[in-house]
Amino acid sequence: MILMVVEHANGKLSKSTYEMATCARELGREGPVTALVLGYATATVANEVALLVDQVLVADHAELAQYDPEIWSAAVAQIASEGDANAVLIGGSRSGREYSPRVAVKLDAPLLEDVVSVVSTEGVVLAERYTYLARVTEKVTADAPVVVITLKQAAFAAATSGTQAAEQFDVELTLPQRRVQITGKSLEKSSRISLAEAEIVVAGGRGVGSAEGFRTLVEGLADVLGAAVGATRAIVDTGWRPYSEQVGQTGKTVQPKIYIAIGISGAVQHLSGMGKSKCIVAINKDADAPIFKVADYGIVGDVNQIVPAMIAAVRK
Amino acid sequence: MRILALIRQVLDAEETVRIRAGEVDLSASKLVVDTMDEYGVEQALRIRESGVDAEVIALAIGAERNREALRTVLAMGADCAIHVTTELALDPIALSKVAAQVAQQEKIDLIFCGGQQADWDSHALGAATAERLQWPQATWVSALEIHGQTLTGRHDAEDGSEMFSVQLPAVVTTQQGLNEPRYPTVPNIMRAKKKELRVVSMESFQVEPKLKVIGAEIQVRARLHKILDGKDASAAAAELVELLRNEARVIA
Numbered sequence: 020m021i022l023m024v025v026e027h028a029n030g031k032l033s034k035s036t037y038e039m040a041t042c043a044r045e046l047g048r049e050g051p052v053t054a055l056v057l058g059y060a061t062a063t064v065a066n067e068v069a070l071l072v073d074q075v076l077v078a079d080h081a082e083l084a085q086y087d088p089e090i091w092s093a094a095v096a097q098i099a100s101e102g103d104a105n106a107v108l109i110g111g112s113r114s115g116r117e118y119s120p121r122v123a124v125k126l127d128a129p130l131l132e133d134v135v136s137v138v139s140t141e142g143v144v145l146a147e148r149y150t151y152l153a154r155v156t157e158k159v160t161a162d163a164p165v166v167v168i169t170l171k172q173a174a175f176a177a178a179t180s181g182t183q184a185a186e187q188f189d190v191e192l193t194l195p196q197r198r199v200q201i202t203g204k205s206l207e208k209s210s211r212i213s214l215a216e217a218e219i220v221v222a223g224g225r226g227v228g229s230a231e232g233f234r235t236l237v238e239g240l241a242d243v244l245g246a247a248v249g250a251t252r253a254i255v256d257t258g259w260r261p262y263s264e265q266v267g268q269t270g271k272t273v274q275p276k277i278y279i280a281i282g283i284s285g286a287v288q289h290l291s292g293m294g295k296s297k298c299i300v301a302i303n304k305d306a307d308a309p310i311f312k313v314a315d316y317g318i319v320g321d322v323n324q325i326v327p328a329m330i331a332a333v334r335k
Numbered sequence: 336m337r338i339l340a341l342i343r344q345v346l347d348a349e350e351t352v353r354i355r356a357g358e359v360d361l362s363a364s365k366l367v368v369d370t371m372d373e374y375g376v377e378q379a380l381r382i383r384e385s386g387v388d389a390e391v392i393a394l395a396i397g398a399e400r401n402r403e404a405l406r407t408v409l410a411m412g413a414d415c416a417i418h419v420t421t422e423l424a425l426d427p428i429a430l431s432k433v434a435a436q437v438a439q440q441e442k443i444d445l446i447f448c449g450g451q452q453a454d455w456d457s458h459a460l461g462a463a464t465a466e467r468l469q470w471p472q473a474t475w476v477s478a479l480e481i482h483g484q485t486l487t488g489r490h491d492a493e494d495g496s497e498m499f500s501v502q503l504p505a506v507v508t509t510q511q512g513l514n515e516p517r518y519p520t521v522p523n524i525m526r527a528k529k530k531e532l533r534v535v536s537m538e539s540f541q542v543e544p545k546l547k548v549i550g551a552e553i554q555v556r557a558r559l560h561k562i563l564d565g566k567d568a569s570a571a572a573a574e575l576v577e578l579l580r581n582e583a584r585v586i587a
Contacts, residue, residue, distance in 0.1 A: 028493075088462065088472060113493050117474050120459035121466040123428050129545035130428050132457050149554070150455050151352050155359060158550035198471035202487075203498035213494075219586065244586055252511070262477075262512065263495065268451070269371075269511040277585035287348050291456075298585050299558065300575070302565075315558050316578055320565015328572030333586070 020050040022099050023072070023108040024057065024091075026115065027064040034216070035110040035170065037177035040071040042170055044178065047139040048105045055098055055190075057091060059084035065187055070180035075187040076102075086114050087197050092121035094192050099126055099165065106139070107167045111174075119169050129161035135174040144168075152268055152291035172215065173274050214247045214264065218276045222249030222266055222293070226282020226303055226322055230259040236326040237281055243333045249273065251289050267292035282322045285310030302326065336387060336503075338379040339443040340413065341434055341460065342395040344404035345369045345453040357550045368404045369454075373411075373516035374509035375447025380412045381514065382445075382481055390414050392441060396433050398422055402532065409527035410519030416530070417441075421537035426546040427455065431463035433540045438468060443504070445486075450475050450508045461508035471505050477512040 021043045026033040036054075043052040051073035056065045061079045069075045076098060083090070091114070099107050099122070107122060109115040111133050123130035129144075131137065135156075137146040144161045146168070214220060221244065223237035233254065241248045250260040252267055266273055268288040278296035283289065285301070285308055293299070294313060301310040301317040302325050311317050318325050346352065347365040354360060368376075376393065383389040393408040393416040395401040405416040419433055438446060448461035458474070465472035477496065479488035487500045491510055519527070561578065565571045579586045 088474075092466070113475065113491065116458040117462055117472075120428065120431070120463035123459075123545075124431065124463050124466040129426070130459055130463075131546070132427075132455075132459060145549075148456075150551075151346060151359065152348060152453060153456065154352050154554060155354070156552050156554055157359075157548055159546045159548050161546050163545070198501060199473060200500045201497050202500050204492070204495060205497075206495040262491075268453070277579065277583070294554075294556070298579075298583050300579065301562075306562075311560070311562055313556075313558055314560065314562065315583065316575055317560075317562040318565040318571045318575055319562060320568060320571060324568035325565050325572050328569040329576055331569075332573045332576040 020053045020102045020104050021046060021048055021106045021108065022053050022055060022095070022102065022104040024055050024095055024110070024115070025064060025068050026110040026112060027056070027058065027061070030060070030063050032064055032067045033110065034177060035112065035172055036068060037071065038173070038175040039108045039110065039170060040178035041175045042137065043072070043108055046106060046137065050105060053102065055095065057083050057094055066184065067180070069184040069187060070182070071178055072185050074185050076190045077187055078190050078192050082194065085201060087199060088114070088118040088121060089198060090194050092118040092125060093195050095122050096125035097192060098190060105165050107165065109167065109169045111169045111171045115169050119167055123167040126165055126167065128165045128167050129163050131159065131161060131166060131168045133169055133171045135171050137168055152287055153294060154287070154291070172272075211241070212245070212247050214249055214266070214271050214273055217247030217273070219244050219246035220249050220273055220275045220277070220293070220296070221246045221279045221281065222251070222283060223254065223281045224251040224283030225253050226284070227254075228282070228323070232323070233259055236322055239330050240279065240281070240326055240333070243330050249293070251283055280310050281326060283310050284308045285313065336389040336444045337442055338382065338389055338391050339438055339441065339446045340372065340376045340379050340391060340393045340408065341446065341448040341464070342372050342376070342393050342404050342408055343369045343449065343452055343454070344395065344397065344401045348453060352553060354551050354553055358548060359551050366400060366404070368407050369449050369452060371449025371451060371453070371509050374511070374513045375449060375507070376408050376411055376413060377514045377516040378479060378509070379447055387481065392417065392443070394419070394434065394437055396421065396425070396430055405532055406527055407519060409530045409532065410524040411517055412523065414530070416532045417535060418532060419535045419537055419540070423537070423544060424548065425542065425544050427457045427459035428463050428545050429542050431460055431467055432542050433537070434460065434464045435467035436540055438464070445503055446506045448506060448508045450510045461506050465506035468504070468506075471501050472508070473499055473501055473505065474508040475510040476507050477510045479507065479513065
């Protein structure tokens with residue numbers, strides 16, 4: 020079977036689960052597409068995913084309410100072994116990429132991380148993935164009876180739900196003790212739409228001059244466009260903006276329809292987080308800034324004059 | 336306490352990636368210690384400097400050039416270094432087998448590893464090493480304290496951050512914000528030349544790559560490069576908004 024581990028949050032399937040279903044259907048390995056739901060109070064999620072796959076395995080326990088890499092990897096490896104899975108698909112979220120290496124070690128399987136395409140032909144899996152800060156696309160192969168694959172977010176089209184619901188089965192799991200205690204959480208709540216899901220992102224760098232400049236220019240433009248807000252590492256480090264807004268190598272990776280970079284020079288670490296955006300717009304006073312090399316549109320000029328003029332033009 | 340810092344030597348981010356015969360060619364490129372690994376070294380040194388009786392051991396696995404990276408880490412202040420030599424291109428799952436065996440041989444209590452690697456863009460080495468040792472892991476750690484056998488700290492989770500607590504032995508992977516890594520000073524660079532750098536052959540570890548890289552291409556994405564002169568700010572802004580609305584059709 021092809022096993023996919025369902026990603027869900029707040030009682031709903033995540034977009035990545037629909038993407039996994041597409042990947043599973045087109046992978047080219049034998050067997051039923053099987054969804055594994057791990058969590059607590061997951062009935063809605065299980066019913067939703069039943070419209071995407073051939074069968075659903077459900078482990079609905081209070082002890083699965085809080086994610087843990089050791090518990091998740093033990094559960095997934097147990098089901099993969101018992102069901103003789105030939106592929107295990109895991110989302111490319113922080114947690115998916117955290118526990119998937121443990122699953123690979125448990126199954127003595129190759130791990131294909133954060134793939135943007137994957138196909139299995141005569142037992143050999145061929146995948147493409149981005150490397151070198153997303154500057155290179157590498158093709159890798161794995162020749163093994165079972166492979167563990169994490170999927171890059173938004174790289175696969177979302178599958179559409181069918182009308183026939185697949186059968187659901189409860190599974191018994193032998194789970195390890197939780198060893199990492201989570202003693203507190205600080206959720207970064209924002210009234211804005213999330214960076215990962217936004218179609219429009221307006222981002223600011225050192226060129227906005229100050230925290231106040233960021234609010235007027237970047238947030239000002241984002242407000243009129245209904246956009247999410249992003250920032251470079253440099254201004255997160257200075258404390259002007261929270262880490263949750265950072266785009267780049269050590270922050271978030273985004274792929275919106277349009278990315279508007281205001282006062283951002285375009286260091287390679289930043290480009291690795293936004294270079295796949297469909298349309299890139301740059302506004303910067305330095306005509307030689309590397310950001311212009313990846314820009315579809317741009318203005319060379321003073322952000323303090325141009326951005327307010329853009330806000331006015333959008334309002335018109 | 337014995338602390339192991341996993342070190343990977345990667346392409347300097349400022350360098351251009353070169354491809355030859357379908358693979359990334361680093362032979363003429365400047366290589367550096369992965370920044371994410373430097374956070375781990377720095378944190379290990381701070382634990383030792385805080386008065387904990389700790390020894391900091393750096394481990395690199397790979398071609399001979401890796402010794403430069405280990406010398407850098409010794410100059411930062413690590414006590415000794417181990418270089419497992421191999422010309423094999425090993426994926427993180429294969430590498431973790433070596434790292435875990437070295438950790439056992441060296442009676443390690445705490446391992447630091449970079450949260451993400453700048454060459455493979457991988458997150459796997461720390462978690463896979465933890466699994467092989469049957470240790471817990473804390474990933475993307477941006478603040479860390481140690482009290483006896485207990486590690487407490489903060490790490491990045493799916494949306495926001497979490498405070499955690501875990502008992503040693505454990506694997507910690509790093510994240511930006513954990514610390515500001517120090518630069519080696521000239522006296523420390525001189526001192527580092529006398530520190531132990533042990534070279535070990537790969538053969539004893541019985542490792543085979545799980546993946547094969549069969550091609551690599553530099554990403555080129557055609558961009559329009561319509562760059563306007565902003566001397567007349569309002570005219571340029573109006574023209575840009577018009578282009579985004581009616582040509583690119585990306586805003587309403």
